[in-house]
Amino acid sequence: MEYQKELKRLIFDLKTNYLPSVSIDLVIFGFHDGQLKVLLLRWKTTDKWCLPGGRIRHEENMEAAAYRSLRERTGLSEIFLQQFHTFGDVDRYTHFSRHDTLSKLGLPEEDLKEFASRDVSVGYYALVEFAGATPTPDLFTDECCWWDIDQIPLLLFDHNDMITLALKTLRRQLSYQPIGYNLLPDKFTMPDLQQLYETILGQSLDRRNFQKRMLGYGILERLEERKTGGAHKAPYLYRFNKENYEKALRDEILFVG
Known part of the structure; x- marks a missing residue:
C-alpha cells in the first residue's frame, strides 16, 4: 500500500x-x-x-x-x-x-x-x-x-x-570516431586499446593492421616507458593526445576511407 x-x-x-x-x-x-x-x-x-x-x-x-x-x-x-x-x-x-x-x-x-x-x-x-x-x-x-x-x-x-x-x-x-578516452588508464598499451575495440565489436582484429591504422590517425602519443611485469617483451605505453582526440570527435572523419 x-x-x-x-x-x-x-x-x-x-x-x-x-x-x-x-x-x-x-x-x-x-x-x-x-x-x-x-x-x-x-x-x-x-x-x-x-x-x-x-x-x-x-x-x-x-x-x-x-x-x-x-x-x-x-x-x-x-x-x-x-x-x-x-x-x-x-x-x-x-x-x-x-x-x-x-x-x-x-x-x-x-x-x-x-x-x-x-x-x-x-x-x-x-x-x-x-x-x-x-x-x-x-x-x-x-x-x-x-x-x-x-x-x-x-x-x-x-x-x-x-x-x-x-x-x-x-x-x-568506430568507423568515424575514436573511442578509448576515459575508458583506459592514462597510460596504456596497444594490446589494451585493441582489446577495447575487440570487446565492443565482438570479433578479433589483426594486430599489425590495427596498430598501423591507430598510429596513422595522430591521436596517440608513444611514450618512452614500457609496461613492466609481463612474461613477454614489454610493450610500449601510449596515451591519448587530448587535443587531437577531441578534434577527431568534432570532425567525425577519423576512420573514413
Missing part, C-alpha cells in the same frame, strides 16, 4: 513538473577488463528489468536532461553521450502486453493511465568504465546493476530493441 501511494505521488510530480509524452532512455554500456555490460534497473517489488531513463523538466534542454539522468544513475559526468534514435511506435510493449506490464508494476490500469500513456522516447547511448561508476536506482526501482551484454533478460517495454540498435550504432561509430 505504501508503495502504491508513493508511486501515485511520483506520477503526480511527473505530470506537474515534466514535459508530457516525451521521455529519455539511456543505454549505458560499461567496459572493464575485456567485458562489455549494460546498466539495467529492476522495478520496485518485481523481478522485471528496464533501461534507466527519465523525463525532461520544464525549461530544461533535452541533452541536459540526458546528462542529468546519466549522472544520477552512475555518478559520472563529462561522459560521451550520443543520441541514436527516436522510438515512437504506437505499441511499444514488445515482450509483455500493456496490461501485463501495468500488472507487473503493481497498480491497476486506471491508476497508470497518465504514466503509461503513449510516449515518444529519445534514445541515448554512453560508454563508461564501469569500475568507476556507482550504479544507483531511481525512485521507481529497487536495484541498479550491470548485466553482461550476452545475458540480458527480457525487458519491459521495447528496451531490448533499444539495446540492440544502440550496440549497432556504437559499433558503427
Whole structure:
C-alpha cells in the first residue's frame, strides 16, 4: 500500500513538473577488463528489468536532461553521450502486453493511465568504465546493476530493441570516431586499446593492421616507458593526445576511407 501511494505521488510530480509524452532512455554500456555490460534497473517489488531513463523538466534542454539522468544513475559526468534514435511506435510493449506490464508494476490500469500513456522516447547511448561508476536506482526501482551484454533478460517495454540498435550504432561509430578516452588508464598499451575495440565489436582484429591504422590517425602519443611485469617483451605505453582526440570527435572523419 505504501508503495502504491508513493508511486501515485511520483506520477503526480511527473505530470506537474515534466514535459508530457516525451521521455529519455539511456543505454549505458560499461567496459572493464575485456567485458562489455549494460546498466539495467529492476522495478520496485518485481523481478522485471528496464533501461534507466527519465523525463525532461520544464525549461530544461533535452541533452541536459540526458546528462542529468546519466549522472544520477552512475555518478559520472563529462561522459560521451550520443543520441541514436527516436522510438515512437504506437505499441511499444514488445515482450509483455500493456496490461501485463501495468500488472507487473503493481497498480491497476486506471491508476497508470497518465504514466503509461503513449510516449515518444529519445534514445541515448554512453560508454563508461564501469569500475568507476556507482550504479544507483531511481525512485521507481529497487536495484541498479550491470548485466553482461550476452545475458540480458527480457525487458519491459521495447528496451531490448533499444539495446540492440544502440550496440549497432556504437559499433558503427568506430568507423568515424575514436573511442578509448576515459575508458583506459592514462597510460596504456596497444594490446589494451585493441582489446577495447575487440570487446565492443565482438570479433578479433589483426594486430599489425590495427596498430598501423591507430598510429596513422595522430591521436596517440608513444611514450618512452614500457609496461613492466609481463612474461613477454614489454610493450610500449601510449596515451591519448587530448587535443587531437577531441578534434577527431568534432570532425567525425577519423576512420573514413
